[in-house]
Amino acid sequence: MEQFKNGLSQQGTPRLLALALTLLGAVIVGLIQFRHGIVHLLDTVTYWSGAEAVRNGNLFGSNLAPSFSNFTAIEFLDRGGQLPFVDFPIGYPLVAGVLGAIVGVRHAMELLCVLALMAIATALIYGSKKSDTAKAQPFIIGILGVLITMMPTTRLVTQGALSEPLFCAVALWLVICLARYRSGGHWTMVAVLTIAAGLLRFIGAPLALLSGWERYKRTQQKLSSALWSLALMLPAALNILLATGAGGGHNAGWRGLGRQDMDVFVRSIGGWFDAKQGDLRRTYFTAEGPSWWSWVIALMWLALVIFAVIHLIQRSKRLPDTSEIALVASGIISLGLIAGMMGFDALVIADNRLMLPTGVLTLAALSWIISDQVQQRGRTLFIPTALLLVIFTICAVRPWNVGESFSESSGLKPYSRAALDSGAAVIISNDADAVHWDTGLPAAYAPLPMQALTGQAQDVAPLYANLPCALWRAKGAVVLSDGVTFSGADIDLLNDQVDAGRLTLTSSNGASVYLPTARACDE
Structure with missing residues (x-):
C-alpha cells in the first residue's frame, strides 16, 4: 500500500487529475455502449456460451456450434449440445466465466469491456514521459485516449462485448511494462501480460518474441531469453493443440493472399484516421475499396514499423521507448494476422476488427512521439498538435455518433x-x-x-x-x-x-x- 501511495504521489497533481478525468471519460463511453445491454454480433454468443460453461463448472465447453464450426449438426446432437470451446482462445471466456459466477456472465463481459476501455485510455498517459513544465500534456493525451475508445471499431467491439477491448488493453500495458523493464523494472508483469495476450487472441502469442528480446538485451543471456520466449508462448500453443485435438475450430489450409485481402488490409489502416473506412459494416456490406490516401498511410506505417525494428535492435534511442516497442508490437501482430490470412480459410481477414489492436498500438506510439517532441521543442508545437487532435476527432472519431448502435437490441425473437x-x-x-x-x-x-x-x-x-x-x-x-x-x-x-x-x-x-x-x- 505504501508503494502504491508513493507511486501516486510521484504522478503530480495535474497528471493525477488528467488520469481521473480520463477514467471518467472512458467509463461514460462504456456505459453509453451498454445502455441497452450487450448487442450480440459477430462472435459475441460464442464467447458468452464459453463463459457460461465456465460459470457452470464446464471448463473449455460450449453449447453453441457457430456457423463456421467443423462440427456438423448431427455431431452436435449426438453430443447432446455439448461441444469443446475450440473456435477462439480460452482466456476471455475463462475470466468472464469466473467473474460471471459472482455478477452473471453478461454483466461480467460488460464490466471487463468497460475496465478495458479505462485501461486503454489511461495507458496513453502512463506511456508518455512526465513533464514538470507541460501541465496541459497529460490532459491532451488523456483526451486522445478517450477518443480512441470512441472510434467506430472500438465502439463496435465494445457493444458486442468481444475480446478486442481487453486484448488492446493488455497489449498497451505490455508495451508500458516492457519499456519500464528496459529501464530496470520487474519482469513479472511482462510475463503475465505476455501470456495473457496469447490467451486472449492467438495473434498475441508472438509478442513473446518481443518480450524475450527485451530480456536478452538486458541480461545478455541468449539461451534463457529464448527459453523464456518459448515458455511465454506455451499456454497459447497448448490451447491451440487442445482445440485442434478436439476436432473443431477453423479449418487450416494454405490459400495465400489476394487483392481483396490487401484492399481490406489497407482500408483498415485508413480506418484508423477515417470513420467512414473504420466502419466495419461498410467494409463488409459495400463494394467500397480503400481511399487512395490509405495506401500512402499504409506505406508510411510500414516504414515506421521497419524504422522502429531497426532501432529496437540498435538501441539508438531515436524514439521514445514506449513508441518503439509499440510500433514493433503492431508489426508483430500484423505479421501474425497476415500469416493467419495465408494459412487459414476466409474467416481470417484483416478487417477493422482484427486490425484494431494494431491501430491502437500505432496511435499510442504516434501520440508518445508527438508528446516527446512537444516536450523538447516547447510551445512551438502546441498549436499544430492541438490542430491534429481536432482533425482526428472530426475525421476518425465523429464523437457525435458515440450513442450509435451497430445492431438492434430487440427482445425475444x-x-x-x-x-x-x-x-x-x-x-x-x-x-x-x-x-x-x-x-x-x-x-x-x-x-x-x-x-x-x-x-x-x-x-x-x-x-x-x-x-x-x-x-x-x-x-x-x-x-x-x-x-x-x-x-x-x-x-x-x-x-x-x-x-x-x-x-x-x-x-x-x-x-x-x-x-x-x-x-x-x-x-
Missing part, C-alpha cells in the same frame, strides 16, 4: 419463442446464435451445401437423412426463422423427411418448427 415452446432440449436453426442467446438452449446451424464464411462445399443429403433420428435421440427440434437471417437451411430436404413421416412441421408467427416423430429412426 418469434423463432426463439417457438424454440422454447417446442419443449426441445437442443435446437437446430438458421439463426443459432440468436436462439442460443435468447433462450440459453444449446443450438447449432442447419447444414448448408456451402458452409457459411468458409466457402467449403459439403454433401448435405446424408446429414438431413440422419437428422430426424439424431433429433429424436437428443430431444431436439429444428426451428427456422421465416425471415432473412445470416444462414439458411435446405427446406426441400427437410420437407422430404416430413413426407416420409419422420418429421412433423408446424408454422406460426414467422417460425417453422420441425419435430421428430416415433418413426424418426426408421430406415
Whole structure:
C-alpha cells in the first residue's frame, strides 16, 4: 500500500487529475455502449456460451456450434449440445466465466469491456514521459485516449462485448511494462501480460518474441531469453493443440493472399484516421475499396514499423521507448494476422476488427512521439498538435455518433419463442446464435451445401437423412426463422423427411418448427 501511495504521489497533481478525468471519460463511453445491454454480433454468443460453461463448472465447453464450426449438426446432437470451446482462445471466456459466477456472465463481459476501455485510455498517459513544465500534456493525451475508445471499431467491439477491448488493453500495458523493464523494472508483469495476450487472441502469442528480446538485451543471456520466449508462448500453443485435438475450430489450409485481402488490409489502416473506412459494416456490406490516401498511410506505417525494428535492435534511442516497442508490437501482430490470412480459410481477414489492436498500438506510439517532441521543442508545437487532435476527432472519431448502435437490441425473437415452446432440449436453426442467446438452449446451424464464411462445399443429403433420428435421440427440434437471417437451411430436404413421416412441421408467427416423430429412426 505504501508503494502504491508513493507511486501516486510521484504522478503530480495535474497528471493525477488528467488520469481521473480520463477514467471518467472512458467509463461514460462504456456505459453509453451498454445502455441497452450487450448487442450480440459477430462472435459475441460464442464467447458468452464459453463463459457460461465456465460459470457452470464446464471448463473449455460450449453449447453453441457457430456457423463456421467443423462440427456438423448431427455431431452436435449426438453430443447432446455439448461441444469443446475450440473456435477462439480460452482466456476471455475463462475470466468472464469466473467473474460471471459472482455478477452473471453478461454483466461480467460488460464490466471487463468497460475496465478495458479505462485501461486503454489511461495507458496513453502512463506511456508518455512526465513533464514538470507541460501541465496541459497529460490532459491532451488523456483526451486522445478517450477518443480512441470512441472510434467506430472500438465502439463496435465494445457493444458486442468481444475480446478486442481487453486484448488492446493488455497489449498497451505490455508495451508500458516492457519499456519500464528496459529501464530496470520487474519482469513479472511482462510475463503475465505476455501470456495473457496469447490467451486472449492467438495473434498475441508472438509478442513473446518481443518480450524475450527485451530480456536478452538486458541480461545478455541468449539461451534463457529464448527459453523464456518459448515458455511465454506455451499456454497459447497448448490451447491451440487442445482445440485442434478436439476436432473443431477453423479449418487450416494454405490459400495465400489476394487483392481483396490487401484492399481490406489497407482500408483498415485508413480506418484508423477515417470513420467512414473504420466502419466495419461498410467494409463488409459495400463494394467500397480503400481511399487512395490509405495506401500512402499504409506505406508510411510500414516504414515506421521497419524504422522502429531497426532501432529496437540498435538501441539508438531515436524514439521514445514506449513508441518503439509499440510500433514493433503492431508489426508483430500484423505479421501474425497476415500469416493467419495465408494459412487459414476466409474467416481470417484483416478487417477493422482484427486490425484494431494494431491501430491502437500505432496511435499510442504516434501520440508518445508527438508528446516527446512537444516536450523538447516547447510551445512551438502546441498549436499544430492541438490542430491534429481536432482533425482526428472530426475525421476518425465523429464523437457525435458515440450513442450509435451497430445492431438492434430487440427482445425475444418469434423463432426463439417457438424454440422454447417446442419443449426441445437442443435446437437446430438458421439463426443459432440468436436462439442460443435468447433462450440459453444449446443450438447449432442447419447444414448448408456451402458452409457459411468458409466457402467449403459439403454433401448435405446424408446429414438431413440422419437428422430426424439424431433429433429424436437428443430431444431436439429444428426451428427456422421465416425471415432473412445470416444462414439458411435446405427446406426441400427437410420437407422430404416430413413426407416420409419422420418429421412433423408446424408454422406460426414467422417460425417453422420441425419435430421428430416415433418413426424418426426408421430406415
